[in-house]
Amino acid sequence: MARKLPRKDAVIIGLGWTGSILAHTLCDAGLDVVAIERGPWRDTASDFQISYAQDELRYRLQHELFLRPAQTSVTFRNNASQTALPVRNWGAFMLGNGVGGGGVHWNAETFRFLPTDFIARSHLTQRYGEKFLPEDMTIQDWGITYDDLEPHYDQFEYLCGTSGTAGNLQGKIQDGGNPFEGARSRPYPTPAQKQGYGHTLFAEAAKQLGYKPYPQPSGNLSRAYTNPLGVSLGQCTFCGFCEWFGCANYSKATPQTTILPVLLRNPNFEARTECEVMRINLDNTGKRATGVTYVDSSGEEFEQPADLVLLCAFQLFNVQLLLLSGIGTPYDPQTGKGQIGRNFTHQTISTAVGFFDKDKYNFNPFIASGSIGFCIDEFNGDNFDHSQLGFVGGGYIGQVRTNGRPLESMAVPPGTPAWGAKWKQALRDNYLSSVICGAACHASFYSYRDVYLDLDPTYKDRFGRPLLRMTIDFHDNEIKMSAFLTDKYAEILQKMGAKQVVKQPRKGPYDVTDYQTSHLCGGAIMGDNPGNSALNRYLQSWDVPNLFVQGASAYPQNAGYNPTGTVGALAFWSAAAIRSQYLKNPGPLVHA
Amino acid sequence: MNGTAYQMNRRQLLGSTAVALLLSSRAVRATVVKGGLPWKPGAGDPPTVVTPGGWHYFTTQEAAAVEALVDRLIPPDPGTPGGKECGCAVFIDRQLAGPYGRNEDLYMMGPFQQGTKQQGPQSPLTAAQQYRKALVALDSACRDKYDGKRFAELSDEQKDEVIKGLEDGSFKLDGFDGQSFFTLILTDTRNGFLADPIYGGNKDMAAWKMIGFPGTHYDYRDWIDRHNERVTLPTVGIRNHPNWSR
Numbered sequence: 001m002a003r004k005l006p007r008k009d010a011v012i013i014g015l016g017w018t019g020s021i022l023a024h025t026l027c028d029a030g031l032d033v034v035a036i037e038r039g040p041w042r043d044t045a046s047d048f049q050i051s052y053a054q055d056e057l058r059y060r061l062q063h064e065l066f067l068r069p070a071q072t073s074v075t076f077r078n079n080a081s082q083t084a085l086p087v088r089n090w091g092a093f094m095l096g097n098g099v100g101g102g103g104v105h106w107n108a109e110t111f112r113f114l115p116t117d118f119i120a121r122s123h124l125t126q127r128y129g130e131k132f133l134p135e136d137m138t139i140q141d142w143g144i145t146y147d148d149l150e151p152h153y154d155q156f157e158y159l160c161g162t163s164g165t166a167g168n169l170q171g172k173i174q175d176g177g178n179p180f181e182g183a184r185s186r187p188y189p190t191p192a193q194k195q196g197y198g199h200t201l202f203a204e205a206a207k208q209l210g211y212k213p214y215p216q217p218s219g220n221l222s223r224a225y226t227n228p229l230g231v232s233l234g235q236c237t238f239c240g241f242c243e244w245f246g247c248a249n250y251s252k253a254t255p256q257t258t259i260l261p262v263l264l265r266n267p268n269f270e271a272r273t274e275c276e277v278m279r280i281n282l283d284n285t286g287k288r289a290t291g292v293t294y295v296d297s298s299g300e301e302f303e304q305p306a307d308l309v310l311l312c313a314f315q316l317f318n319v320q321l322l323l324l325s326g327i328g329t330p331y332d333p334q335t336g337k338g339q340i341g342r343n344f345t346h347q348t349i350s351t352a353v354g355f356f357d358k359d360k361y362n363f364n365p366f367i368a369s370g371s372i373g374f375c376i377d378e379f380n381g382d383n384f385d386h387s388q389l390g391f392v393g394g395g396y397i398g399q400v401r402t403n404g405r406p407l408e409s410m411a412v413p414p415g416t417p418a419w420g421a422k423w424k425q426a427l428r429d430n431y432l433s434s435v436i437c438g439a440a441c442h443a444s445f446y447s448y449r450d451v452y453l454d455l456d457p458t459y460k461d462r463f464g465r466p467l468l469r470m471t472i473d474f475h476d477n478e479i480k481m482s483a484f485l486t487d488k489y490a491e492i493l494q495k496m497g498a499k500q501v502v503k504q505p506r507k508g509p510y511d512v513t514d515y516q517t518s519h520l521c522g523g524a525i526m527g528d529n530p531g532n533s534a535l536n537r538y539l540q541s542w543d544v545p546n547l548f549v550q551g552a553s554a555y556p557q558n559a560g561y562n563p564t565g566t567v568g569a570l571a572f573w574s575a576a577a578i579r580s581q582y583l584k585n586p587g588p589l590v591h592a
Numbered sequence: 593m594n595g596t597a598y599q600m601n602r603r604q605l606l607g608s609t610a611v612a613l614l615l616s617s618r619a620v621r622a623t624v625v626k627g628g629l630p631w632k633p634g635a636g637d638p639p640t641v642v643t644p645g646g647w648h649y650f651t652t653q654e655a656a657a658v659e660a661l662v663d664r665l666i667p668p669d670p671g672t673p674g675g676k677e678c679g680c681a682v683f684i685d686r687q688l689a690g691p692y693g694r695n696e697d698l699y700m701m702g703p704f705q706q707g708t709k710q711q712g713p714q715s716p717l718t719a720a721q722q723y724r725k726a727l728v729a730l731d732s733a734c735r736d737k738y739d740g741k742r743f744a745e746l747s748d749e750q751k752d753e754v755i756k757g758l759e760d761g762s763f764k765l766d767g768f769d770g771q772s773f774f775t776l777i778l779t780d781t782r783n784g785f786l787a788d789p790i791y792g793g794n795k796d797m798a799a800w801k802m803i804g805f806p807g808t809h810y811d812y813r814d815w816i817d818r819h820n821e822r823v824t825l826p827t828v829g830i831r832n833h834p835n836w837s838r
Contacts, residue, residue, distance in 0.1 A: 046635035054808035057787035069699035197819035431803035
């Protein structure tokens, strides 16, 4: 029997980027807020110490900062004819754990989506006709526009201190930036980072081929910065241990380095860590959340009543909690009806490896930040004519190599044995002179009728709750797109002077052991009516209006960029609507 | 594993939040963070450094086979020692004796059933159990084929023949999939060779020196603009620096 705790104004499930942003806004508005976080407290000084943070085995190979599959996992299958089996060790994606969430271990690539990304279906059908999209593709418009989000992208970037070069300032195209980006109201808070040899060589080659390379927008800061909350970050030192690692240098934008120090000083705020939410409780109408039930690390169960519930967990666990709590209608792939679990997407990642003459090229790949490098946007979104290509979507292409960590940098030319003297020699000959960049082609993953999430009928978590089941595969559209982008990247590598280029376009089937970014999206998507979405444009549940669901689970489909910039912008957008509209008049902000 | 968050006792929790309903004879074990960033002196969770000497998991016989295997997977050459001298077998032994060997962090609830390649490994055996089973089967298969000799007793050519057979599936082990054992030990051997020396392999950072990785420097700001230059900094590890006495 759960012990009932005193009521709070708001309960937040998960204290990562979105939980921190929502908590800060609501505490600032005078609400009494508690955040319930499954993982431990983490902070720079104690957990990401400079004397041992650079440990590839511990943090990269053995996933120290991440959720353990032993705590909970998901099951996976490519299609409904297969039996889903549990993901016993992480591979295709990594799930954060603890305060800061994915904001601790990310590379800090801080992109905005293209204006057309938010109106994907109407834009593409208008340009290419109703019949152009594959029949089973279920992409849709978001219910908001780039212009709605622009002030909140700005807010997130200025919270983080993002380093970059503007490409479009209030409608004027700027040299050195991304000319395809939506208009931004002001420049990035800090200038772009310095670049390594391989990155610079890529930009030169891309320019020679007629492209307009721009520095990747980076949450690893080019210089010291104090954000509007008064929290200071330091200059990135290019240590090469960014993604998968905590930053010991206070130079990666994370909840810890931008917002938590201020939030924790607010007397209205309290965090309870190592507490896992079991479900969101509803009253007997099923239309109002009464709070959450959670279990602490000793196994004791508590009920936390609250007037407002903010679901701020990772995408998969947002969807799982909605299903476990009986909120909304589970998606049925046969009928296409039901919203919870629908339009699940990931990212389509591919690359090519460039092998260069070792006597002429020394890339020092270990000198890098998490979001260093140059990109081109000529083949992202609908920035290029798709009418003859047989696919829609695209991605940025970039030499955005983030590290030379040895265990992740073992590229050897094709034909090299996997072991023995020849392997050893090839490793020796190619480490400094090859360009390997896992996510060189960082492309969209559009939504399909048969790619979805539901509860697994067999496998359970340690509390006996059903695991979430992923049914996912690549479709021809994404396979063709990946081949196209990989060819373009390979041409640039060739132009850089590579003596051998080995293309690695994405091919199916989707493989849960093969890392593809942690950009899982959808499953509780936003939209303009309850018939096509779980949430309205303010991330408010259509079914339970005192519940807001944050994060990339709201994306109707995934664009060709890293998702965190948009996650942050949506959190600020949703927080502003709660503060300025919902708190004055609690109830649906959009009437269906 | 985490030293920062403080466990509040009941009195502290009540004092700071006035939560009367939490009154109970039991201490409340939820970790509550409120009123400022939690901090306590000396907090941190540094890694446990492997000390050489003896075997923590392997039997002597298993250790002989693994030392022989790692030294063929990564053979010595005039520039760099091989897998054995670099400590790859010690690395694997210590890994198997710890959480990795026990599959402590992995999802290990049943039912277990074989799936597609894309669904990933589904073995009910832990990594340590897999080694034990495979190594017994390896020696037994070698004795059958090579006049009663165990793997460690074979010539280098014979050892390579066996490893190639494991790799391509032609050298069968009784009761264990030789190809998956090949993948397992190759991955662990490379990890030992190239991971920080604190874990027992990569002795004297030999592998890092071989490829030109200068190790765990924290600051390359002086080098970011020096394109196409060989970095001349000394190689350093988490606990290894040329200027530190050891």
